[in-house]
Amino acid sequence: MPIGEFGGAPPLVAEGSPALTTPMYWMYEMAHASLNPARAVTDATKILFQNPLNPWSHTEFGKSIAAGCEVFERTTRRYGKPEWGLDDTEVNGIRTPIEIRSIWEKPFCRLLHFDRKLTRPLRSSQPRVLIVAPMSGHYATLLRGTVEAFLPTHEVYITDWADARMVPLTEGRFDLDDYVDYVIEMLHLLGGNMHVIAVCQPSVPVVAAVSVMEAERDPFVPLSMTLMGGPIDTRRNPTAVNNLAQERGIGWFRAHVITKVPFPHPGVMRDVYPGFLQLNGFISMNFDRHMDAHKNLFKDLVKGDGDMADKHRDFYDEYLAVMDLTAEYYLQTVDTVFVKHALPKGEMTHRGKLVDPSKVTRVALMTVEGENDDISGLGQTEATHALCSSIPDHRRVHYVQKGVGHYGVFNGSRFKSEIVPRISDFMTSAANVKPKLAFAAE
Template sequence: MRNMMTYDVMETVRNTNQWLGATAQAFASYPVYAMIPNPAIAWTAAWGEVTERTFSRMVVKPSWGIRSITCADGKDHIVEKEIVVEKDFGDLLHFKVSGREKSQRKVLVVAPMSGHYATLLRSTVNSLLPDCEVYVTDWHNARDIPVSCGKFDVEDYTLYLVDFMRHLGPDTHVIAVCQPAPLTLAATAYLAEEDPDAQPRSLTLIGGPIDPDATPTEVTDFGRRVTMGQLEFAMIQRVGFKYKGVGRMVYPGLLQLASFMSMNAERHSKAFTDQIQRTAKGDASDHDPHNRFYDEYLAVMDMTAEFYLSTVERIFKNREVARNVFTVNGKKVDIGKITTVAVKTVEGANDDISAPGQCIAALDLCTGLPDEKKASHIEPGAGHYGIFAGKSWRNNIRPLVLSFIDANSPKPKPNAANSNAAA
């Protein structure tokens, strides 16, 4: 079958490297070698440990690892993860904080489907939990979805978001991070026409390619240079027999990871060399900065071929959202129909993936929205990752987003006890 062998060859290479690492570590760790004062032995064991961990992480979905949080009452509360909407290609997760009254801020975090799992937003979710009732879109790895479940493209993605918003109701505040920003904007506009009562109260778009041509980057230039035929021939493969999705056409996560690594090959190479040296000296640990970062960065997932190709063609090449001509099931979605949902954009001044200008374009598309319901922020010195995680997010952007949510939430009604006391 077309490209199935290529998929299996990639998996074989990954599996072989994992085995070589484990073998080298086991071989160089024999007690008898401790009597030989040769640093090459320790280096071999270290190389094996780092190599095995690197290649094994590529096929493991990371854990959310959010077990408890400290709330405003100063107490630690257990966090329980529950699926509230279950679908073939993705679930709606709720992080339930035990022993705490439901927060008035109900937030839906729309995670990207761009090669990594939703757990990439772990620190974002963790930072919101003390102050919000948090829901997250948890997209599934395409290689694990049987062909019988059908297709999944940008229109299906948009309709999934529509269903999630309907389920959560009109008091929801949506935060879309990176790739889903244009489709989340389209889903909101779809609801504005089809089901106005289900619209969220606010929409925060963080570093998303609403208009990729507003400020071209290497990512958008690549989409322009390559034809769709070339892209399909070079990037699309068929899942092998090892996984439940056997036969499904996908854009493999391993291929995406190779692209990520090649963009900063020298930096990654130095990081791994340094980690081997630290491991050989006994200075590394399971939870050191290198392992924390790469355990997440290396964990990649396959995307359905139709989602990847339609994203490139319709969002980047044809700029359907940017030109306000995006359609769902043959019906045009008019972003100008958004008249009540407050919209805020967040961009990083040093973002080299979705550069400043691409996301703020959403505000010009919202022609039916009054200016007082529009807001924007450019974070100085922040790159793409920094606008939703790290110091810039925690110290500057998160407080602004929460203030925006509060400004567009209904004022709490005083309860009867307070009213009587006031009387």
Template sequence: MMYRAYQAYSDMMEPVRAMARFAQQTIRSPLNGFGESLPLRTLAAGFEMLSRADLTHQRPSYNLSSITVGNREVEVTEEKRLVTPFGTLLRFRKDIDTQQPRVLVVAPLSGHYATLLRGTVATLLPEHDVHITDWHNARDVPLEAGRFGCDEYVEHVIRFLDELGPGAHVVAVCQPCVQVLAAAAVMAEQKHRATPASMTLMAGPIDCRINPTEVNLLATGHPIEWFEKNLIDVVPDCHPGAGRRVYPGFVQLTAFMAMNPDRHMRSHLDLFEHLSRGEYDKAEITKEFYDEYFAVLDLAAEFYIETVQYVFQEYRLAKGELTWRGNKVNPGAIRRTALLTVEGEKDDICSVGQTLAAHDLCTGLRPYRKRHHLQPGAGHYGVFNGRRWQNQIYPLVRNLILSNEA
């Protein structure tokens, strides 16, 4: 019922938003000689704010059509190397002849698209052959495609690494650190040909018993049945995934915004003021952020429920109780995959110590194959986006990859 109510409201408001877009464009038209007067700018700003009061369920663009490599600008094209119903192994192919280290960036599946890691990819791209897990919106996946839970997530990581071949590197951001560590352990135990040469785990919940955050407390504050009853719904008939049980992206977005409501309100008031004053460059920065932030995707119900239960309530990986396809996951089997863990000092989603715990689990790795970095002053997003990532964290990731190239 929750999803149907959301869909009905969205459908009802679309004509209103369309009218607001038309009114805004009319006021700002060059043919209107009064469009830049203060009263009309303010009116146009109001219409634009109304037209933006919506979520999108389509993946935004990565906007990576070119990149500077060395001293020249090279073209970048997106190449789909492997496609499943639930995700695409997407390569950012560069127009260069030089062979570079192959890197798989594993994006979180937590209500937003992989384009949230646009800045992460852009930083890696000049010196690496970058691929990303471009996850699909569960509401667009037909029921015939089957289930997608934690086992299937790990299987996707293994399949994608296999597609890249021996000697590739993997970088996991946030939530998938658990699944990537599990995949590396499974591959090591199987002596898989494509076991990654290095593994970077960034701000991920390896052991949520350490320094619990508000997110962790929320997960443990209710039994798993509460999450199934209150947060899971069925995709309406108007979408390709009709009938699939999902954790809706709009619910996750609401939860995120509820953590900092004052900040989001202030940002939108600032956006209105910038538009009213004609400060369009400043307004564009805010609009770009919220265009990405308001692009949401639904999670398959089984993946969401299993993640809450296995990772945030039962700590299965940290306690040595996680299984994959019925077999126990053994991080101690990892012997050749170098490990780098990265945490942010001010991370309020995945706190200090939770990712570092991977070192205690990887008992088969010699000390020289392990490294940890705590980034001073960085919050959660600062670990993989922005200046601290570019100038202080990325060089460590690059060095790990280069030192483990065959």
């Protein structure tokens, strides 16, 4: 499956993409709406040729017609926000139901709690974990497997970022500074005794948030932060994504990929980097693999291979569900992280104040990278250790997972069997070993 594009940086538009103006988004909406009659006809045709009472449904011709109709419908529809689909988990050998509740909400994010309805008390307390999901085009459900892996042994919370086209203009703007503020507010709400995990893109704002909290001697700093495949210093082992941002510069992105949300979306006239353009960039990165995947879907449907067809549907239901990003957040992130390299250079600011990771002393640090990561290259996340120079050596860990790419850093069988146990052990160690360093007198 083509999974290398997930996560990482806010998605960059592919080489050669056309300049985008406000009417382009309107034209996209009109084109999508114009296909509704065709989709209705193909749905009806598919039902007709799948009806067992139709003698053609048992022939290769009939199966090919039905398969072609499904492929057409799936490649032209708009995919909505996926469901979590996490109804229960196993805690200490007992199947335990889960209630997903929003416990904090602002215009651009909700904080979700995966509340496990335990039927008996735990023998010992389990780590409380805030997972900061990427705000890079896909919904937080991209981390369904990440959440599922931690649920049996952790109390899990996750950021659920909003689609910018659904946020009215009256709610104001949202940029990288606001992102950092949101993370700090969530940690305050959760009240301490927390561990934070940043998956890919959020690594930079999470380091910034923890650095700001440490500089202010905030009592609600997390016990530990784990950064997974994050673009902390993209000058190290730069990838194609990193090079594109560096070569183009922020002016090019402002001129070519920013547009306004059209009517009738609630966020009408908000400046955004639109989801459909992000999707174009995603697919262009591995166009041949996506074409092969849909050809294989057609063949599997004709053969009647339901298992393979379901795997395709599950993957692309998530992959093709994208959301708009606010223009100010997208441009500030590209400029700060990928063009100016402000954090590793010691030049990043938050609300006008310098972000200084060397102030971090009470928070244990773990970084995780994938050996074959083609989005955040090897060494980019590890660079955090040099920045957080005041953390004692016994409270820091770096781990490289062999044989996985970017997606494998936070999902898949090796993530569950090899990465999650290491993170869990690290959290336990961070909670039990209290730092003895005090702040230096100012």
